[in-house]
Amino acid sequence: MKYFSLNDKSHTSNFENAVIRGLAPDKGLYFPEEVQKLPNSFFMNIRTKDKIEISFEAIKNYVGDEIPNSELINIINKTVDFDFPVVEVMENIGTLELFHGPTLAFKDVGAKFMAGSLGYFIKKGNIEKITVLVATSGDTGGAVANGFLGVEGIEVVILYPKGKVSGIQEKQLTTLGKNITALEVDGNFDDCQAMVKRAFLDHEVTKRRKLTSANSINVARWLPQMFYYFFAYKQLQEKNKQLVFSVPSGNFGNICAGLLAREMGLPIDNFVASNNANATVTKYLETENYDPQPSVQTISNAMDVGDPSNFVRILKLFNEDYSSLKQNFSAYSFDDEKTKTAMKEVYAETGYLTDPHGAVGYLGLKKFMDNNPDYYGIFLETAHPVKFLDTVEKAINNKVEIPDSIKDLMDKQKKSLQIKNYEDLKGYLLS
Ligand SMILES: *Cc1c(COP(=O)(O)O)cnc(C)c1O
Numbered sequence: 065m066k067y068f069s070l071n072d073k074s075h076t077s078n079f080e081n082a083v084i085r086g087l088a089p090d091k092g093l094y095f096p097e098e099v100q101k102l103p104n105s106f107f108m109n110i111r112t113k114d115k116i117e118i119s120f121e122a123i124k125n126y127v128g129d130e131i132p133n134s135e136l137i138n139i140i141n142k143t144v145d146f147d148f149p150v151v152e153v154m155e156n157i158g159t160l161e162l163f164h165g166p167t168l169a170f171k172d173v174g175a176k177f178m179a180g181s182l183g184y185f186i187k188k189g190n191i192e193k194i195t196v197l198v199a200t201s202g203d204t205g206g207a208v209a210n211g212f213l214g215v216e217g218i219e220v221v222i223l224y225p226k227g228k229v230s231g232i233q234e235k236q237l238t239t240l241g242k243n244i245t246a247l248e249v250d251g252n253f254d255d256c257q258a259m260v261k262r263a264f265l266d267h268e269v270t271k272r273r274k275l276t277s278a279n280s281i282n283v284a285r286w287l288p289q290m291f292y293y294f295f296a297y298k299q300l301q302e303k304n305k306q307l308v309f310s311v312p313s314g315n316f317g318n319i320c321a322g323l324l325a326r327e328m329g330l331p332i333d334n335f336v337a338s339n340n341a342n343a344t345v346t347k348y349l350e351t352e353n354y355d356p357q358p359s360v361q362t363i364s365n366a367m368d369v370g371d372p373s374n375f376v377r378i379l380k381l382f383n384e385d386y387s388s389l390k391q392n393f394s395a396y397s398f399d400d401e402k403t404k405t406a407m408k409e410v411y412a413e414t415g416y417l418t419d420p421h422g423a424v425g426y427l428g429l430k431k432f433m434d435n436n437p438d439y440y441g442i443f444l445e446t447a448h449p450v451k452f453l454d455t456v457e458k459a460i461n462n463k464v465e466i467p468d469s470i471k472d473l474m475d476k477q478k479k480s481l482q483i484k485n486y487e488d489l490k491g492y493l494l495s
């Protein structure tokens with residue numbers, strides 16, 4: 065499969081180089097040259113297929129022959145080796161739980177698939193060694209650390225803002241050791257992100273190390289997220305209703321993968337992008353004017369993004385046609401007060417515990433279904449509520465039970481290097 069840059073179509077790449085580079089040389093995001101429909105028989109028979117078969121058929125075209133089938137199946141095997149259940153929460157509303165992976169948030173799938181693909185290309189010998197350099201506001205760090213742990217030829221360097229990630233999130237990225245290094249930055253997420261960007265442009269650094277990123281701009285992290293929607297459809301087909309999915313969105317990688325699945329023929333009628341106070345896309349749908357804003361901090365911190373990178377891919381999927389986008393895509397935005405109230409109400413009425421991101425998804429879904437009552441609706445639970453323990457316990461005014469795996473994690477020793485500025489980062493990367 066060929067990919068082209070969304071800045072300039074003449075910048076093309078195969079899958080391998082798109083994975084290794086992350087961004088095209090002109091800083092554009094890569095997009096597949098062709099989005100093929102899957103045959104009808106695939107959807108008719110989806111109930112008889114397991115997760116591996118579904119994932120393989122869905123992603124095969126995007127990888128082409130650059131990874132042999134047997135190897136691709138190995139990678140998929142490791143990527144989806146946990147459950148993706150749809151749980152009915154109330155009448156005509158279910159949630160797709162994406163938090164059963166090792167770091168309890170949906171990013172495990174993308175991180176593992178990317179680690180597997182990159183690991184394969186290194187093993188094949190086309191690149192020798194690579195450093196994955198990534199800034200995290202919380203969930204990306206843990207998923208990337210876990211996904212890349214022990215992969216030969218890859219060193220992972222994670223920057224995270226000191227004191228601004230949750231206790232569990234910090235342990236997930238600072239306790240693994242081996243090829244994972246955590247740098248604790250005296251600053252906020254934007255500072256971490258700025259340092260990472262600067263390192264990518266610093267020739268002294270890039271002469272010494274081949275760098276790549278591991279956020280959802282990378283096609284190997286973005287594309288496998290479409291698996292969730294196929295897995296959910298398999299569980300929902302018998303409802304025989306129009307389907308709407310509400311996706312708690314930050315950088316819009318996850319929802320963009322859902323829209324890609326739809327383009328491939330998956331019968332999901334509508335998508336709702338549910339946002340917190342970072343409402344750039346919500347405002348775009350109201351005004352047709354895309355006006356990115358600095359991010360504001362909220363209790364659903366993995367969605368604190370003021371200029372979502374993947375939105376250009378969504379526009380491309382709709383051929384940059386605003387009115388066709390509006391037919392199948394809505395966006396709503398909710399502040400922290402509404403989010404907390406939703407967590408409390410859903411818990412009180414149904415006993416189901418949402419995390420702050422899932423709660424925003426629930427609110428978006430409700431709003432859509434108020435005007436479209438004939439649908440069956442799904443909101444994505446993108447993280448396990450214990451990842452946001454303080455916020456959740458305060459909202460429901462009750463204790464949350466902590467899984468054993470998390471208790472073990474909390475007993476592990478944190479290991480990080482403290483850095484203050486770009487010179488410190490550069491010093492580390494050159495050492
Ligand atoms: C990353 C993340 C999101 C946002 O996903 P995008 O693909 O960036 O839109 C939502 N919820 C949780 C829990 C996350 O970790």
